[in-house]
Every structure is written in structure tokens, then in C-alpha cells.
Amino acid sequence: MNSVFVYCEIEDSQVAEVSMELLTKGRALATELKCKLEAIAIGHQLDGIEKDIFPYGVDVLHIADDKRLAPYTTLPHTSIVVKLFQEEKPQIALMGASSVGRDLGPRVSSALHSGLTADCTSLVIGDHEDKKADKVYENLLYQIRPAFGGNIIATIINPDCRPQMATVREGVMKKEILDPKYKGTINKLDVSKYTTDLDFVVEMIERHIEKSKVNIKGAGIIVAGGYGVGSKENFNLLFELAEVLGGEVGASRAAVDSGYVEHGRQIGQTGTTVRPKLYIACGISGQIQHRAGMEESAQIIAINTDPEAPINSIADYVITGDVAEILPKMIKFYKANTK
Amino acid sequence: MKGYKIIVLAKQVPDTRNVGKDAMKADGTVNRAALPAIFNPEDLNALEQALRIKDKFPGTTITVLTMGPGRAAEIIREGMFRGADDGILLTDRAFAGSDTLATSYAIGQTLKKHGAFDIIIAGRQAIDGDTAQVGPQVAEKLGIPQITYAEEIQSIEKGKVTVKRRLERGVEVVRCPMPLVVTVNSSAPDCRARNAKLIMKYKHAKTISEMQDANEDYLHLYNDRPYLNIKEWTVQDIEVDMKELGLTGSPTKVKKVENVVLQSKGAKVITSSDEDMDQLMRELIENHTIG
Numbered sequence: 001m002n003s004v005f006v007y008c009e010i011e012d013s014q015v016a017e018v019s020m021e022l023l024t025k026g027r028a029l030a031t032e033l034k035c036k037l038e039a040i041a042i043g044h045q046l047d048g049i050e051k052d053i054f055p056y057g058v059d060v061l062h063i064a065d066d067k068r069l070a071p072y073t074t075l076p077h078t079s080i081v082v083k084l085f086q087e088e089k090p091q092i093a094l095m096g097a098s099s100v101g102r103d104l105g106p107r108v109s110s111a112l113h114s115g116l117t118a119d120c121t122s123l124v125i126g127d128h129e130d131k132k133a134d135k136v137y138e139n140l141l142y143q144i145r146p147a148f149g150g151n152i153i154a155t156i157i158n159p160d161c162r163p164q165m166a167t168v169r170e171g172v173m174k175k176e177i178l179d180p181k182y183k184g185t186i187n188k189l190d191v192s193k194y195t196t197d198l199d200f201v202v203e204m205i206e207r208h209i210e211k212s213k214v215n216i217k218g219a220g221i222i223v224a225g226g227y228g229v230g231s232k233e234n235f236n237l238l239f240e241l242a243e244v245l246g247g248e249v250g251a252s253r254a255a256v257d258s259g260y261v262e263h264g265r266q267i268g269q270t271g272t273t274v275r276p277k278l279y280i281a282c283g284i285s286g287q288i289q290h291r292a293g294m295e296e297s298a299q300i301i302a303i304n305t306d307p308e309a310p311i312n313s314i315a316d317y318v319i320t321g322d323v324a325e326i327l328p329k330m331i332k333f334y335k336a337n338t339k
Numbered sequence: 340m341k342g343y344k345i346i347v348l349a350k351q352v353p354d355t356r357n358v359g360k361d362a363m364k365a366d367g368t369v370n371r372a373a374l375p376a377i378f379n380p381e382d383l384n385a386l387e388q389a390l391r392i393k394d395k396f397p398g399t400t401i402t403v404l405t406m407g408p409g410r411a412a413e414i415i416r417e418g419m420f421r422g423a424d425d426g427i428l429l430t431d432r433a434f435a436g437s438d439t440l441a442t443s444y445a446i447g448q449t450l451k452k453h454g455a456f457d458i459i460i461a462g463r464q465a466i467d468g469d470t471a472q473v474g475p476q477v478a479e480k481l482g483i484p485q486i487t488y489a490e491e492i493q494s495i496e497k498g499k500v501t502v503k504r505r506l507e508r509g510v511e512v513v514r515c516p517m518p519l520v521v522t523v524n525s526s527a528p529d530c531r532a533r534n535a536k537l538i539m540k541y542k543h544a545k546t547i548s549e550m551q552d553a554n555e556d557y558l559h560l561y562n563d564r565p566y567l568n569i570k571e572w573t574v575q576d577i578e579v580d581m582k583e584l585g586l587t588g589s590p591t592k593v594k595k596v597e598n599v600v601l602q603s604k605g606a607k608v609i610t611s612s613d614e615d616m617d618q619l620m621r622e623l624i625e626n627h628t629i630g
Contacts, residue, residue: 073513074475074485099506103487106472110443110479115590118470121630128594142594146627148467149355153597153627161590172630202484202515205501209509218525221629245629278628299628301619302606312606317619321611329611333620338630 001035003060005090005163007081008053009100010043010070015052018096018170023056025123025173026094032125033139035091036060040084042077044070050186057178059185066191068200071207072100075199078107083194085112090163092141094123097167105167115158116165117143121172128157141166150220150277171246214248214264220277221247224267224294227254228283228304229323235260237327238282244331250274252290268293280330282323286311303327342398343495343517345389346450348461348477349382349403349418351411355466378414381462383530385523388492389460390422390531396495400424402453406434406445412546415569419541420533425566427453428546431573433581438589439472445584446473447480448577456518458500463488463522474522485520486513490527546571 006026009016023039030037036059041049046065053061064080081104085093093108095101097119109116122144128137141164143156158164216222223242225235235249242249250267251260267274268290279297284290286302286309294300295314302315303326312318319326353374386403393399403418403426405411415426429449437445450456459478464471471487478485490505493512500519504511505526543557546569550561561567574584582588609615624630 071511074487078479099488099504102471103475103485106439106470106475107479107485109472109590110440110476113440113590115438115440116472117591118472121627143591147469148353149469150627151355151598154593155595155597156591157594158590159592202486202513204511205514206512207509215526278623299623315606318606318608319611319615319619320608326611326616329613329616330620333613333617334624334629336617337620337624 001033002089002091002162003036003038004030004033005085005088005093006037006039006058007093007095007101007104008039008041009072009096009098010041010046010049013043013045013049013070015041015049016096016098016170017175018098018101018168020052020056021170021173021175022094022096022168023053023058024176024178025168026092027057027178029092029123029125029141030057030059033091038062038088038090040064040081042069042080043072044068050184054182054184055177055180057182060187061184062187062189064189064191064194069191071204072104073200073202073204074103074107075202076195077104078111079196079199080189080191080194081108082111084189085163093163093165095165095167097169101167105165109165112161112163114161114163114165115156116167117145117156118167120145120166120168121153123166123168128159130159140164169246214262216248216250216265216267216274217272219248219250219274221245221280222250222267222274222276222278222294222297223247223280223282224250224252224284225255225260225282225323226252226284226290227258228285229255229260230283232260234324237324241280241327241331244334245278247276247278250294252284252287255284281311281315282327284311285309286314342396342400343392343457344455345392345399345401346453346456346459347382347386347389347401347403347418347423348446348459348474349386349405349414350379350462350465351376351405351407351414352379352465352467353377376410376413378417379462379465381464381466381523381525382414383462384525384527385460385462385521386418386421386423387528387530388489388521388523389458392458392492392495393422402426404429404446404449404453406430406442406449409546409548412549412569412571416541416544417533419544420538421531422534422537425570426544427570427572429572429577433574433584436586436589437584438591439468439470439476440590441584441588443473443476443480444588445577445579446477448579449572450477450481452572452577458492458517459520460492461520461522463524471522474520478520481518481520483518483520484515485522486515487522489521489523492521541567543567544569 008019038060040062042064124142300315301317302311401423406429491503493501
């Protein structure tokens with residue numbers, strides 16, 4: 001049986017969080033399919049990296065170690081993965097839906113003419129009957145993802161092409177060590193056989209950590225705070241919830257004027273107009289100027305101590321209570337229900 | 340100064356960001372017909388990067404290439420109103436049902452036919468699918484490098500393009516020889532507004548199909564002013580293997596589609612008790628609002 005393969009993203013000689021989550025999922029899929037789980041690590045100074053990878057239940061780890069392979073650039077990583085997949089012929093290949101996986105995945109799938117599904121939220125094994133061709137496919141990978149701006153959920157399959165490729169965002173799958181003593185075998189790749197000089201035409205000039213500008217307009221989830229949040233410190237709870245949900249923090253004018261957050265986060269007539277999938281209004285009374293900037297949100301949760309707050313009239317859920325008590329509970333029960 | 344030949348890949352998409360309560364049918368599913376068709380937002384960021392190169396290097400030409408139904412010519416005109424020089428509409432029933440790979444194949448073959456280009460610029464992803472795959476797949480089909488997640492094309496010197504990339508936790512500046520594909524993030528500058536003179540110049544720009552429906556009084560224009568002709572290409576105009584197109588050329592198949600049913604109007608009032616909060620988060624996860 002052909003294996004399940006995980007591309008391990010390496011940052012500063014460490015395995016990325018999303019890759020460990022995918023190794024866990026990959027192990028479960030491999031066990032269900034009764035096949036091996038293989039992984040590939042491409043980078044530099046990878047000595048000992050297997051100690052971080054085998055415990056997830058990896059049977060074979062392929063390592064490509066070369067100074068020119070770190071930090072990540074598209075072409076050499078593509079060449080290595082494409083050649084290795086041609087040799088190993090995995091049935092499933094998983095990558096993080098990160099800036100690395102979403103750069104590499106499509107390139108690899110194009111070279112191999114295999115199907116790739118981006119940003120899957122769930123991966124399940126199942127059968128498929130093609131009635132027209134009168135053919136039954138067993139044990140396909142159902143790649144389940146939202147599409148159309150999150151308004152539909154699609155189940156995608158690749159009946160004929162291999163590997164069945166999927167990317168998954170960080171935090172979607174659960175990370176779990178299978179066995180700290182799990183032992184697989186290492187296959188060190190001769191990098192010169194997998195790449196050519198032409199793969200190294202892109203030069204890395206500079207690389208540094210830099211915080212993004214606030215982008216509330218593009219956020220699918222917004223946790224917004226008003227004067228009722230009470231203090232700059234309490235706003236940290238909003239940032240925590242936004243981070244956990246993968247959203248951004250917004251604010252009413254009253255909160256910005258009180259100095260709780262910067263002006264770039266202001267929502268409303270004098271700030272930005274937003275239409276996220278979910279708007280969580282915390283301690284916002286909901287004056288008309290604020291509502292004008294957010295009332296087209298697909299869903300609105302209003303958290304307020306005042307049961308008569310105007311925001312409640314446009315909300316889908318109204319929670320009467322204290323923001324400082326409710327937000328930690330939302331974080332807690334979100335985590336409890338997703339993992 | 341020498342100019343560059345730039346292709347901007349653009350897509351006309353339904354405005355999924357506008358799926359508010361009014362765009363939902365009574366059963367809670369999306370009323371697609373009610374959604375306006377727009378220029379994919381990140382493709383506009385891409386166009387702006389192309390226009391900035393044209394500002395810096397006079398003689399640069401910008402061609403907008405889009406694949407879609409006949410009405411997608413609208414976004415080519417939209418590009419012309421902002422400074423693009425011409426456009427190609429790739430339209431054919433044979434493309435229907437294409438996944439990203441079949442789409443990239445068609446676009447790649449079109450670019451091979453079109454010939455000379457120095458830089459292909461596209462939005463990182465389209466808002467109807469959010470896959471971010473077509474840019475890199477086109478690059479692979481053409482056998483040229485790609486720079487994804489671009490925020491700014493900083494300079495072009497000695498045949499090499501320097502690009503600032505915006506990643507999850509930081510930025511990268513990379514240098515790459517032409518020709519190449521660049522895909523642009525929404526964190527890049529917004530596209531400039533339409534230019535009144537260009538609107539006057541290009542408002543009658545049309546594809547051949549559109550001309551057949553056009554007011555006869557204007558038809559002489561298309562001979563007098565060749566720039567008003569938007570190229571309309573079908574599979575006949577590019578060299579393709581029909582097996583690689585449409586549904587048959589698509590390795591991925593849609594097995595099932597489930598509409599996300601949004602809550603009907605009327606607020607649910609809940610308390611801050613553990614039970615209620617647990618129930619709330621479960622509901623939001625189940626209806627795919629979060630998670």
C-alpha cells in the first residue's frame with residue numbers, strides 16, 4: 001500500500017507547529033489505510049531533527065540538508081519533493097496551508113498533475129461511486145473545505161490522480177505524540193541529485209520579523225470593543241479571543257477616543273466599514289454611527305451589561321453580562337470543542 | 340528607458356464579501372444571482388503593482404488576461420480605465436468545470452501563444468475559491484520562477500526583479516530574474532481610481548461577441564481605433580490538448596456541496612453560564628462560522 005506523506009516545514013532548524021499537527025493527522029490516516037507514514041524535512045543543519053519527528057509515528061523520514069535549502073525558496077524545494085514523490089508514489093500528501101505550503105503545494109501538484117485542495121478543515125477516508133463510469137473507488141481522501149467566502153462547504157476528491165494533495169491551516173488539526181520511543185528509518189537524500197543550479201536563481205536579500213499592519217477590512221472574524229470594555233488591559237482579552245479564532249480586533253469610536261486601541265481599528269461611519277462572517281461586539285452600546293460600519297456582518301454576537309443596548313436589536317446572539325467573564329469562557333469552550 | 344511587457348492575470352468573481360442577510364434566500368442558502376460580479380480584489384492590487392512599473396518605465400505595456408464567460412470582458416475594460424493597454428478574454432465552453440490545474444493549463448497555453456512577457460502579475464487568490472493555486476501553477480506550466488505573497492515590487496534592475504514578500508510572521512526581500520510570476524497580497528497598496536481620460540478613450544472597447552450586439556453607429560470605430568478591440572480567444576486560438584481542459588482535465592472533483600445555513604433573524608438571548616457558552620461555541624463551529 002502506498003504511503004501517506006507529510007512535508008515538514010522547517011523554521012530555524014525547528015519543525016513548524018502546523019507540520020506536527022499534520023504528522024498526527026497523517027499517522028491516523030496511515031493507520032486507517034494500513035500503510036506507512038513518511039515525512040520529508042528540507043533545510044539546513046537538520047542533525048537530530050528526527051527526534052522531533054519520529055515520535056508522531058513516522059516510519060520513514062527523508063532528509064535533504066544543504067546550506068542553500070534554508071530559508072525556504074520555491075524551486076529547490078519543489079524539485080526535491082517532485083522527484084521524491086515520483087520515486088515513492090505516495091497516495092496522500094499533506095502540507096501546511098502556510099505561506100510555504102501554499103507556495104510549494106500548487107507548484108508540486110502542477111508538475112505531477114495531481115489534484116490539490118487548499119485550506120482543508122477536515123480530512124476523512126471514504127469511498128466514491130462513479131455511477132457514469134460504473135466504478136467504485138475505495139479509500140479516497142475526502143478533502144473538506146469551505147468555499148465561496150465560507151458560504152458553502154465542499155467535499156473534494158481526486159479519484160484518479162496521485163498523490164491526493166491537501167493543505168491545512170495551523171491550528172485546525174490536533175497535535176499529539178504517538179509514542180516518544182517510536183523509531184523509523186532515515187533516508188538522507190543526495191541534494192545534488194534532486195536539484196540543479198537553475199533551482200537557485202532566486203536570491204534571499206533580507207529576512208526579518210515585522211508585524212503586519214492592522215487589516216480589519218479583510219478579516220473574516222472581528223472581535224470589537226467599545227467603551228464598556230473599561231480599560232486598555234481588558235482589551236487584551238479581545239486580542240486573545242481574536243488570536244484564537246483567527247480574527248482581528250476592532251473598536252468603536254468611544255474606545256479609540258479613550259485610548260484603549262489605535263485609530264486604525266476604528267469601525268463605523270468615521271472609521272472602516274466591515275462585513276465579516278462573525279462580529280463579536282463587546283461592551284459596545286451600538287450607536288447608529290457604529291452600526292453603519294458593521295450591520296452587514298453575516299452574524300453578530302452582542303455582549304453587554306445593558307440588556308436594552310441598541311446593538312442587541314441587530315444581533316443574532318445577545319449575551320447579557322460582563323466582557324471580562326464571558327471572553328475567557330468563549331476561549332475555553334472554543335478550544336474544548338475544536339480539539 | 341526600456342519598458343517591460345507585463346501580463347496581469349485577473350478574474351471576475353461574485354462578491355462573496357457581500358453575502359449579508361439580504362443576499363441569503365429564505366432557506367438560508369446563498370442567492371448567487373443577487374451577488375454583484377466584481378474585479379477580484381487582490382487582482383486589483385496586482386494591477387496597481389503593474390501600473391507602478393509603467394509609471395517608472397515608460398514604454399511598458401500592460402495586458403489584462405482573464406478566463407471566464409463573455410461578460411468577464413467588463414474587468415478588462417475596468418483595467419483599461421485604470422491604465423492597462425489591452426486585454427485578452429479567454430472564453431470557451433470547453434473550459435467549464437475546470438479546477439485550478441485545468442485553468443492553469445489553459446492560461447499557460449494562452450501565454451505561450453501570446454509570447455513575449457517579462458513579468459506576469461496576479462492576485463494571490465480569488466475570493467470565490469481562496470485557493471491561491473493558479474499563480475504558482477501557471478509559473479510551473481511555463482517553467483519560470485514565482486514570487487508569491489508579494490507586497491511590493493521594489494525595483495527592476497539588470498533583468499532582475501526585487502520583491503518584498505509579506506509572510507505570516509515577517510517580511511522577506513527576494514531578487515529573481517525575469518521572466519517570472521508574482522502574486523500579490525491584499526496588504527499591497529490599493530489600486531488607483533479610474534482615470535477620466537481613459538474612461539473616455541476605452542468606454543467603447545469591446546470583444547468581437549460584444550460588437551455583434553453593439554450599436555451600429557459605433558462600428559466604424561473598431562477599424563479606426565484598433566485599441567478598442569479586446570481580443571477574444573477560444574480553444575481554436577491556442578494550442579491545447581482537449582483532454583486537459585474542463586472537467587476531464589481536472590484531477591479534483593467536487594463530491595458534495597453543503598450550503599451553510601445562516602441563522603434566521605431574531606436574536607437568541609443567552610446567559611454567561613458555562614452551559615450556554617459551551618452551546619454557543621458548538622453552534623458556531625457546527626455552522627462553520629468559526630474553526
